[in-house]
Amino acid sequence: MQSKTVESALNKQINEELQSAYVYLGMAAEADRLGLPGFANWFKMQYQEELAHADKFFNYILERDGEVKLDALKAPEIKDATPLSLFESALAHEQHISACIFKLKDLARAESDHATDVFLEWFVTEQVEEEANARGVIDQLKMIEGNKNGLFLIDRELAGRQAEEAEG
Numbered sequence: 001m002q003s004k005t006v007e008s009a010l011n012k013q014i015n016e017e018l019q020s021a022y023v024y025l026g027m028a029a030e031a032d033r034l035g036l037p038g039f040a041n042w043f044k045m046q047y048q049e050e051l052a053h054a055d056k057f058f059n060y061i062l063e064r065d066g067e068v069k070l071d072a073l074k075a076p077e078i079k080d081a082t083p084l085s086l087f088e089s090a091l092a093h094e095q096h097i098s099a100c101i102f103k104l105k106d107l108a109r110a111e112s113d114h115a116t117d118v119f120l121e122w123f124v125t126e127q128v129e130e131e132a133n134a135r136g137v138i139d140q141l142k143m144i145e146g147n148k149n150g151l152f153l154i155d156r157e158l159a160g161r162q163a164e165e166a167e168g
């Protein structure tokens with residue numbers, strides 16, 4: 001039997017993942033506005049990945065015979081965006097999500113909820129990848145120092161990101 005404290009924290013994480021999706025959808029729109037279709041594609045793929053994360057938590061709660069409780073989402077705040085600021089915000093956001101996952105894992109352990117502890121392993125690994133992906137693009141953007149040709153090449157590279165096969 002899953003503790004109610006853990007269940008409530010898992011529900012909160014559904015909201016965090018949906019909020020992430022919403023933030024990335026906002027970034028996709030902003031990238032399109034900046035005339036960067038490749039960046040927009042990357043954020044749109046990220047949006048879909050976050051929806052899949054929310055779905056994993058949703059399915060897990062139900063699998064444990066728990067109750068799903070959905071909460072409201074906030075409008076994403078994206079101001080004076082540049083290609084670099086979008087990815088810096090993405091990295092900061094992923095670091096926030098990593099902290100949420102670690103806290104959730106600490107809670108599962110404190111409550112001796114071994115199943116949830118194991119379930120969260122996938123997200124720990126995923127967050128390492130999420131942060132590294134954002135950091136990789138930040139490094140490239142810093143390297144080109146706003147050079148238009150460089151930006152064009154990065155945009156073309158990001159245009160190539162495709163939806164991943166559903167895992168797990």
Ligand SMILES: [Fe+2]
Binds near residue numbers: 017020050053
């Ligand atoms: Fe996520």
Ligand SMILES: [Fe+2]
Binds near residue numbers: 020050094097130
């Ligand atoms: Fe993420």
